[in-house]
Amino acid sequence: MSADKNSNKELWDDSHRTWPLPNLPWTMKQNWHNLLFAHYPVKLDDLRRLVPEVLPLDSFNGMGWVGVVPFEMKGVRLRGLPRVKGTDQFPELNVRTYVSVDGKPGVYFFSLEASNKLAVWSAQTFYHLPYKRADMTLVKNDSTIEFESKRRNTNDFNFACNYRPTSEPFYAKKGTFEEWMSERYCLYTTNKKGVPLRCDILHQPWQLQNAEAEFKQNTMLYNQGILVADENPILYFSKKIEVRTWPLVRALE
Template sequence: MRSPDLTAIDHRPWPVPSTAWTWQQEWYDLLFAHWPIEVSELRALVPPELEIDTHSGAAWIGVVPFRMRIKRRGMPGVPTASHFAELNVRTYVKLDGKPGVWFFSLDAESRLAVWGAKRFFHLPYYHAAMQTKQQGDWIDYVSTRRGVADARFAGRYRPIGPVAFAMKSSLEHWLTERYCLFARSKRGAYWCGEIHHSPWPLQRAEAEIRENTMLAPLGLATSDADPVLHFAKSIDVALWPLQKVTVL
């Protein structure tokens, strides 16, 4: 796993934190699948202190399957929690004008990673049975949340175009170039997690989704519109410790 490149920063919407980053990750074989959704459908599911971010008047919800490697900076990876599949369900928000990601759920196949992320990052992680397989240029991906009847994704996806970097005014840029996440603890405190990576090396993608009930626990369903699909082969990421934020 390569160390993240902190020399390429011109693409960022704000400077990298002045403190040292503490975790490094590699996200790979990643699919962004996004659907437009009415703000009113999300409003009750997102804390009222957060503004739901929109593009051309529409909110968006994403289902993002991928595989990842993770380790603490300067330390070896933990065997049972350093390399695993993950799938998140997300939307986009602002806090005091700062854009970021709000996660509705994050499913992972590592029990230890789920425990650590819930305990120290205040994120809604769930343990899932997950299988991924490379078949030519297709990634076959199946995830079933343990103990939940309706939280399953099954399908396959692949890139179908050359690598390109999204233009700043584009929907692709708005959906993917996000450099922080927001989380809320069980006690109601808000936290911001800063991240850094190079610009996303995106490719157009196609997907054959056999089953997707990842929105069912939220009482939502994807729209009839075809999803907006993007693929990324790999990206290296630096993460900073969460910082508590004041919400007025």
């Protein structure tokens, strides 16, 4: 076997997942670059009012957690098709929390912002995700990422932040907060009837770094009814991860 094939086999090894992938072909490949994970504690009762009852909340140290995650998508393409220029690279911003269905820990999104019109439409249509279009920029200045987002047609959802890594890369240890928030291999949503759906994903374990950030503007939480218990977030950075996604399936069979 060639070195390239060996590398590809290692990249897409799924042995670290705690449940099997669906017996379906993967549908999309993408790379996530220059991610900031900014996490805020939220009281579980406050969080419960914002997340569909059918999705059981996860907690760490007795608190729910909401993450604000700016990053850049690159290399986006559908299975069997080449990348389409103009739609394969764009900034994104998501606001998320953590749920588990049937023992499978995953991510639930309050909102997702993207600058790409086709990406927003596709995610809304095929994945039932709350994507919105926004005017966004991501600029890398040495080790600092300068990120700005303003949702279109409203002045209520704005985000501006400079962030950078402050440590060497590391893998999260078992039982730590960084493992709890990052090592999740699916996302959850609901359809119009309220049925919980799961989208499985595959990537290698996250390589994280400690981070620091200057928040110039962040209305993404309060304007969605998210009341944080501490306005000083826990910060981590990740340089890059390659991801494959699968079609939506019912979370409960």
